Amino acid sequence: MYDNQYVKQQELNTPGHPPLGAQEDEIDIRALALVLWRRKWVIVNTAIFLIVLSAIVVFQLTPRYKASAMLAIESRQNSVVDLEAVMSGLGTDQAAIKTEIDVLKSRRLVGKLVDSLDLTNDREFNGELNTNRSLLSYLNPLSYVSDSWKDAILGTKPDARSEEEIAETTRARVIDAVSQRLVVSNPPRSYTLNLSFESVDPKKAARIVNRLSDLYLTDQLEVKFEATQRANEWLNERVAQLRDKVRQSEQAAQQFRERHQLVQTQSAGLVNEQQLAQINTQLVTARTELARIEARQRQIEQNVADGRIEESGLIEVLQSPLIQRLKEQESGVQRERAELATRYGPKHPKMLNVQAELADIQSKISYEIDKIVAGIRGEAEVAAIRVQTLQQNLDSLKAESFEVSRAQVQMRELDREAEANRLLLQTFLTRFKETSSQDGMQQADARIIAKADTPLMASFPKKKMTLALVGFVGVALGVGLAFLLEALDNGYRSFDHLRQDLQLRSLGMIPLVDKSALKNMKPEEYIAEKPNSSFAEAHRNVHASLMFSGKDGSTPKVLAVTSSVPGEGKSTATLCLAQILGRTGLKVLVVEGDLRRPVFRERMGVSKEKHLSVNDILTGSAQESGKDIFKDEVTGIHLLWAERVDDPQERFTSAEFRHFLAEARKRYDLVLLDTPPIMAVADAMIIARHAESVMFVIQWENTPKGIVKTAVKQLAQTQIPIAGAVLTQVNIKRHRGYGYGDQGYYYGGKSAYYTN
Structure with a gap:
């Protein structure tokens, strides 16, 4: 903030003037619209330039046509017979579909397409065959020289590759070109694949897409056929190997069986096991029989020992005819003895004979019984021998059985291996027959649901859409450029900006007079010619503002007029303001303080020999010269012109100049000091010290803000109050477009108040 005692902060925060911060934060839609309106030709020209440039490029492009076909991934497979396929069908997840797109x-597949349609000899895809030159190629200077010169300029070597390598490179390049124009996509939540291809020939585009679809389905069948063929070959080899392995395992089992004499019957397994079971059964039977015979033997021997032959229970004794006859004889002899005992005594010969006969009969009976008992003993011995023999045989068979069991473990292992090989052989043989039957039953995992038709309209370039888009981009770029130019506009256009940046009071703005209106007149002459023009009224407004710019609201008597740089209209504003005030009857003196570039003498027609100059006053030779102060006959203003000198600063610090200004204050109502620009020389600050106030002149929209700020800062060091600022050379027509609503808005209108 710079010192200015005549600018009060209250003036900026009155109800009619909201706080500056609030003004800056608000987005003024109208101001933005006005910026666009002011820069409309920038926007229009930018858009037109881009549209024309794009049209030139678009209409030079070769049109391309897009042909499209549609494939469907089959999620269901036809099953003629219930055989498991060598290759399973395609999955329907996104990964599987993405794989098919790849x-x-x-x-590989595009290469098949290139080979099948001979695209390597197509100029569209093989650039080496294309002899037509594009417009851009004419800008390349190397296109006008031979290949040998190109190699010499670029330092490259001639191509030394073989024809096969060149053909392979060409084919790879064509594959790349075809792949770039091929588009394969999968719509969301769908099992379909969209194939599209662009070509300069619509028929060629359709032919390429349809051919690629056919190649894709054929490729699927070939892959399945090759997989089935490889499976058949592998299964055939495997079956042959398994046959040999089964034969070898069966032979090994049979040889082991023969080596260990493991004879096996169809009904009861191995012979050894059958014999062991039979002998074990016989041994049990023999032991039972031996026990029975021994029990009979013990019973008979006990009964015989007890004399109870009849109670022996031996069937052989009871059923023996001889013993029965002897028993009958014994019974008869006993009856006879009983009869004789009644008549004879024990010593009687008859009794003795009977006794002897009975003893003989009983002896025979005992003998027969002993024979029977001896037979039973023989049976017991035979049974015991049989049991012993059977036990020995059983023990022998058991020993052999242990050997056989150990051999059987290995035998069963060999049998299991042989059986496993037979099962594996059977499985592979069955699968081989299944795969062999699938050679002619392969089907593709996709089908064509829509073939590509010949496109009727070009898909590239989309001229209308492209030009519309470029037009939109051009407008957007133009708008951005307009705001950029507005932001880069570094000059002051309104007093609001001056108040915000410099806290300077507004004295008024002076419109720029058109050259056609001047008609070779000077601005000060134009005021005399057009006293009721907006140009003249602007200077009256400046005077009105100056009337209240002095201390305590008074009008300053000595006013310095300065600017930042040359060419801002400072001297013109000084002369015009003086003439306006002179017409009102005020006594005005204009002092030209720029001794480095004086202009007033030529502009006002001052006579060097007749009229006093500032130099005469500063050197103290005014009275001796006999010259008078120049007076304008029309307005009555007085003017002291200046001559160029080398040391103006010393002149303005002289006592003569201070004395002159003191006398001028008494004789004139207003003394205007036209000083040099502040940024050009230091004279302005020295002259300004002799003034009561300073009027700061700024060229509208032209003087950079940084220079103005620096100049005001330097001027503030003089401690001389700045009455305010005047914007000069205002382009009223453009100024109205900013919509500031200040004086300039009305200067440019068709008002009855002004006669321009």
């Missing part, structure tokens, strides 16, 4: 765009 297959369609793969270099």
Whole structure:
């Protein structure tokens, strides 16, 4: 903030003037619209330039046509017979579909397409065959020289590759060109694939897409056929190997069985096991029989020992005819003895004979019984021998069985291996028959649901859309450029900006007079010619503002007029203001303080020999010269012109100049000191010290803000109050477009108050 005792802060925060911070924070839509309106030709020209440039490029482009086909991934497979396929069908997840998209765009499949349609000999894809030159190629200076010269200029070597390498490189380049124009996509939540291709020939585009679709389906069948063929070959080899392995395992089992004499019957397993079971059964039977015979033997021997032959229970004794006859004889002899005992005594010969006969009969019976008992003993011995023999046989078979069991473990292992090989052989043989039957039953995992038709309209370039988009971009770029130019505009256009940046009071703005209106007149002459013009009224407004710019609201008697740099209209404003005041009857003296570039003598027609100059006053030779102060006959103003000198600063610090101004204050109502620009020389600050106030002149929209700020800061060091600022050379027509609503808005209107 710079010192200015005549600018009060209250003036900026009155109800009619909201706080500056609030003004800056608000977005003024109208101001933005006015910026666009002011810069409308920038926007229009930018858009037109881009549209024309784009049109030139677009209409030079070769049109391309897009042909599209549609494939469907089959999620269901036809099953003629219930056989498991070698290759399973495609999945329907996104990964599987993405894989198929990659297959369609793969270099292998595109290479098949290139070979099948002979695209390596197509100029569209093989740039080496294209002899037509584009417009841009004419800008390349190397296009006008031969290949040998190109190699010499670029330092490259001639191509030494073989024809096969060149052909392979050309094919790879064509594959890249075709792949770039091929687009494969999958719509969301769909099992379909969209194929599209762009070409300069619509028929060629459709032919390429349809051919690629056919190649894709054929490729699927070939892949499945090759997989089935490889599976058949592998299964055939495996079956042959398994046959040999089964034969070897069966032979090994049979040889082991023969080596260990493991004879096996169809009904009861191995012979050894059958014999062991039989002998074990016989041994149990023999032991039972031996026990029975021994029990009979013990019973008979006990009964015989007890004399109870009849109670022995031996069937052989009871059923023996001889013993029965002897028993009958014994019974008869006993009856006879009983009869004889009744008649004879024990010593009687008859009794003795009977006794002897009975003893003989009983002896025979005992003998027969002993024979029977001896037979039973023989049976017991035979049974015991049989049991012993069977036990020995059983023990022998058990020992052999242990050996056989150990051999059987290995035998069963060999049998299991042989059986496993037979099962594996059977499985592979069955699968081989299944895969062999699938050779002619392969089907693709996709199908064509829409073939590509020949496109009727070009897909590239979209001229209308492109030009419309470029037009939109041009307008957007123009708008951005307009705001950029507005932001880069570094001059002051309104007093609001001056108040915000410099806290300077507004004295008024002076419009720029059109050259056609001047008609070779000077601005001060134009005021005399057009006293009721807006140009003249602007200077009256400046005077009105100056009337209240002095101390205590008074009008300053000595006013310095300065600016930042030359060419801002400072001297013109001084002369015009003086003439306006002179017409009102005020006594005005204009003092030209720029001794480095004086202009008043030529502009006002001052006579060097007749009229006093500032130099005469500063040197104290005014009275001796006999000259008078120049007086304008029309307005009555007085003027002291200046001559160029080398040391103006010393002149303005002289006592003569101070004495002169003191006398001028008494004789004139207003003394205007036209000083040099502040940023050019230091004279202005020295002259301004002799003034009561300073009027600061700023050229509208032209003087950079930084220079103005620096100049005002330097001027503030003089401690001389700044009465305010005047904006000069205001382009009223453009100023109205900013919508500031100040004096300039009305100067440019068709008002009955002004006669321009």
